[in-house]
Amino acid sequence: MVLLRHLKSLQARLLTLLLMLVTLVWLGAAGFIWADASDELDELLDGHLAQSAALLIVQQAGQGNEASRADKGDEEDAPLADAPSLHKYAPRVAFQVFHEGQLTLRSANAGTAPMARKTRGFSTVQLSDHSDWRVFAAQGSEGDIQVFVGERIDSRDAILWAVLKGVLMPLLYALPLLAVVGWLAVRNGLAPLRQLSQALAQRQPNALEPVVLNDLPSEVEPVVHALNALFERIQAMVASERRFTADAAHELRTPIAAIRTQAQVALGAGSDNAQRDHALHCTLAACDRATHLVEQLLTLSRLESSGDGAPVGRVDVAALVQRVAADLALTALARAQELSLDAPGKAYIQADEMLTGVLVRNLLDNALRYSPDGARVDVSVTCDGKQVQLRVEDSGAGLSEAEVARLGERFYRVLGSDKTGSGLGWSIVRRIAAVYQARVSVGRSERLGGLCVRVCWAAQSARS
Amino acid sequence: MRILLAEDDAILGDGLRAGLRQQGFQVDWVRDGLAAEREISTGDYQAAVLDLGLPQKDGLDVLQALRAKRIATPVLVLTARDTVPERIKGLDLGADDYVLKPVDLYELGARLRSLVRRAHGQIQDVLTCGALQLNPAARQVSFNNEPVALSTREFDLLHALMLAQGRILSREQLEQQLYSWGQEVESNAVEVHIHHLRKKLRADLIQTVRGVGYTLQNASPAT
Numbered sequence: 001m002v003l004l005r006h007l008k009s010l011q012a013r014l015l016t017l018l019l020m021l022v023t024l025v026w027l028g029a030a031g032f033i034w035a036d037a038s039d040e041l042d043e044l045l046d047g048h049l050a051q052s053a054a055l056l057i058v059q060q061a062g063q064g065n066e067a068s069r070a071d072k073g074d075e076e077d078a079p080l081a082d083a084p085s086l087h088k089y090a091p092r093v094a095f096q097v098f099h100e101g102q103l104t105l106r107s108a109n110a111g112t113a114p115m116a117r118k119t120r121g122f123s124t125v126q127l128s129d130h131s132d133w134r135v136f137a138a139q140g141s142e143g144d145i146q147v148f149v150g151e152r153i154d155s156r157d158a159i160l161w162a163v164l165k166g167v168l169m170p171l172l173y174a175l176p177l178l179a180v181v182g183w184l185a186v187r188n189g190l191a192p193l194r195q196l197s198q199a200l201a202q203r204q205p206n207a208l209e210p211v212v213l214n215d216l217p218s219e220v221e222p223v224v225h226a227l228n229a230l231f232e233r234i235q236a237m238v239a240s241e242r243r244f245t246a247d248a249a250h251e252l253r254t255p256i257a258a259i260r261t262q263a264q265v266a267l268g269a270g271s272d273n274a275q276r277d278h279a280l281h282c283t284l285a286a287c288d289r290a291t292h293l294v295e296q297l298l299t300l301s302r303l304e305s306s307g308d309g310a311p312v313g314r315v316d317v318a319a320l321v322q323r324v325a326a327d328l329a330l331t332a333l334a335r336a337q338e339l340s341l342d343a344p345g346k347a348y349i350q351a352d353e354m355l356t357g358v359l360v361r362n363l364l365d366n367a368l369r370y371s372p373d374g375a376r377v378d379v380s381v382t383c384d385g386k387q388v389q390l391r392v393e394d395s396g397a398g399l400s401e402a403e404v405a406r407l408g409e410r411f412y413r414v415l416g417s418d419k420t421g422s423g424l425g426w427s428i429v430r431r432i433a434a435v436y437q438a439r440v441s442v443g444r445s446e447r448l449g450g451l452c453v454r455v456c457w458a459a460q461s462a463r464s
Numbered sequence: 465m466r467i468l469l470a471e472d473d474a475i476l477g478d479g480l481r482a483g484l485r486q487q488g489f490q491v492d493w494v495r496d497g498l499a500a501e502r503e504i505s506t507g508d509y510q511a512a513v514l515d516l517g518l519p520q521k522d523g524l525d526v527l528q529a530l531r532a533k534r535i536a537t538p539v540l541v542l543t544a545r546d547t548v549p550e551r552i553k554g555l556d557l558g559a560d561d562y563v564l565k566p567v568d569l570y571e572l573g574a575r576l577r578s579l580v581r582r583a584h585g586q587i588q589d590v591l592t593c594g595a596l597q598l599n600p601a602a603r604q605v606s607f608n609n610e611p612v613a614l615s616t617r618e619f620d621l622l623h624a625l626m627l628a629q630g631r632i633l634s635r636e637q638l639e640q641q642l643y644s645w646g647q648e649v650e651s652n653a654v655e656v657h658i659h660h661l662r663k664k665l666r667a668d669l670i671q672t673v674r675g676v677g678y679t680l681q682n683a684s685p686a687t
Contacts, residue, residue: 250544250545251544253546253564253565253566254544254565255475256566257476257565257566257567258476258479260566260567261476261479261483261566261567261569262475262478262479264569264570265479265486268483268569269486279479282475282479286475286476289475
């Protein structure tokens with residue numbers, strides 16, 4: 001398997017695995033056949049040896065009786081006879097027949113000395129010519145006849161080899177054939193993958209439409225589905241990015257037009273100092289507004305690109321609101337607005353401090369910006385153990401239902417006679433709230449008559 | 465020349481009003497679509513500068529409503545909507561000119577003068593009536609090739625009369641041309657200015673049609 005991992009190509013891996021398995025199975029089968037066949041063969045041939053020995057004993061016993069009858073006449077020793085060799089296998093088998101210690105019959109290849117030391121049963125011996133023999137020794141019933149029947153062991157091996165060759169040779173021929181057929185099959189099976197990679201390679205970088213391939217096998221289908229889902233997400237992201245850029249460019253035109261126009265008015269004011277001063281002040285105000293717009297745009301853009309991977313920590317909303325309110329109090333004072341904060345206890349939530357600060361600042365800034373001079377803005381933070389609620393109420397004109405519905409549309413500005421918002425504050429508030437699963441609701445303030453905005457987060461216990 | 469400016473952005477609107485006034489336009493400024501439609505419909509304005517992203521009623525809707533009511537006041541659309549389809553839509557809905565923010569104040573002035581000139585069938589930028597010549601861009605008047613020094617009001621009055629050659633303008637119509645909102649109209653101002661014009665140019669140049677108004681005679685060169 002380690003070896004397989006080194007192979008980069010799926011095709012090579014599959015093929016190697018397949019051929020390895022086939023060889024292994026075949027070799028296993030051959031081993032089994034070898035063991036089984038050699039057992040059977042040994043039994044069979046040992047049987048033959050025993051049979052031959054029995055025959056020789058019976059035959060020698062017959063001759064012995066005749067000879068003993070004849071012996072009574074001339075007392076001559078029976079002559080030594082060499083059995084003729086009748087078959088090409090004959091040199092592989094040998095036998096000796098002794099009668100009362102005298103060698104009376106033998107095959108041509110058998111020596112004169114007894115083939116084995118054992119006088120009964122099977123034994124394996126090495127003869128003088130260094131060949132291994134399987135020898136069966138037997139004695140006649142009266143003990144005067146001793147017979148040795150032997151067979152060369154390598155002849156048994158030759159038979160076994162012949163049997164095994166029958167099993168192994170086809171494998172040798174079949175392996176290359178199997179490799180070719182396997183290669184073709186795997187190649188054919190992987191065709192959809194190649195098709196997919198081709199379809200992807202031929203794509204323009206900005207082509208994000210889904211991949212359409214016909215007759216996909218069920219293994220490749222999930223890949224294509226996942227790819228298409230990815231394309232869809234990227235497309236949505238690119239579209240949102242494009243819309244954002246277009247919106248931003250569009251939205252910057254007005255502040256720039258204001259700067260240019262006021263600068264030209266200042267240039268053309270001639271001796272009218274009051275007009276020139278006014279135009280220059282307006283130019284500065286327009287620059288400030290453009291800066292604010294760019295900052296808001298950058299915040300929103302960062303929020304949108306960071307997605308849901310925004311950092312999380314423990315934030316005390318009460319303390320945070322206090323800091324933001326302190327920052328904005330001076331501006332409120334300059335417009336005689338009354339900003340009051342009611343945040344008695346700690347109110348911890350799980351969020352990022354910086355982003356939550358941006359959210360709070362936008363809410364408070366909106367309330368102050370769109371309320372008239374001398375208006376009241378009440379901010380409260382409450383924590384009931386389960387959720388933390390931030391409430392911003394003002395005594396401004398409030399919003400109609402239609403206007404509330406359009407809040408949070410990028411760059412939507414409620415008509416304010418001389419208010420210079422970016423139209424992005426709500427988009428930012430909504431976006432940050434969404435990142436931390438906070439609920440934002442907008443309604444009419446019962447106490448102050450203006451707008452009432454509530455943001456609810458899930459509370460985090462103070463201990464953890 | 466009295467212009468209606470419809471722009472919801474406070475700083476830009478303030479600047480446009482001041483800049484156009486520097487160029488001799490009488491400018492009234494409204495900040496929402498409904499007011500723009502209402503004011504342009506009065507016919508008191510010789511042209512209008514219309515932002516499209518107006519609260520309460522979108523500029524394009526205003527334009528469409530005006531043209532449906534057969535109000536022909538030239539409208540210059542001044543907007544941040546910069547795509548070609550948006551421009552085409554604006555012009556097709558009845559805009560006489562389509563200008564993208566930011567715009568040069570003097571170019572805006574020139575475009576407005578051009579719109580007014582064309583609306584009155586004038587071809588040249590200099591208005592001519594016999595020996596009398598009026599250059600709106602340079603705000604200069606000459607009679608028998610001699611420059612004539614006129615006050616702002618006298619110039620505007622003469623400009624209105626020259627644009628309406630062959631027609632009679634009532635005193636009220638002339639007053640509306642001369643004064644933007646918030647400017648005090650003296651009760652006999654038009655009579656006084658006409659009197660001065662007659663003295664500076666020629667006595668019979670501006671004719672009084674009793675009970676109806678004033679009209680410009682074809683001023684043949686002095687003999």
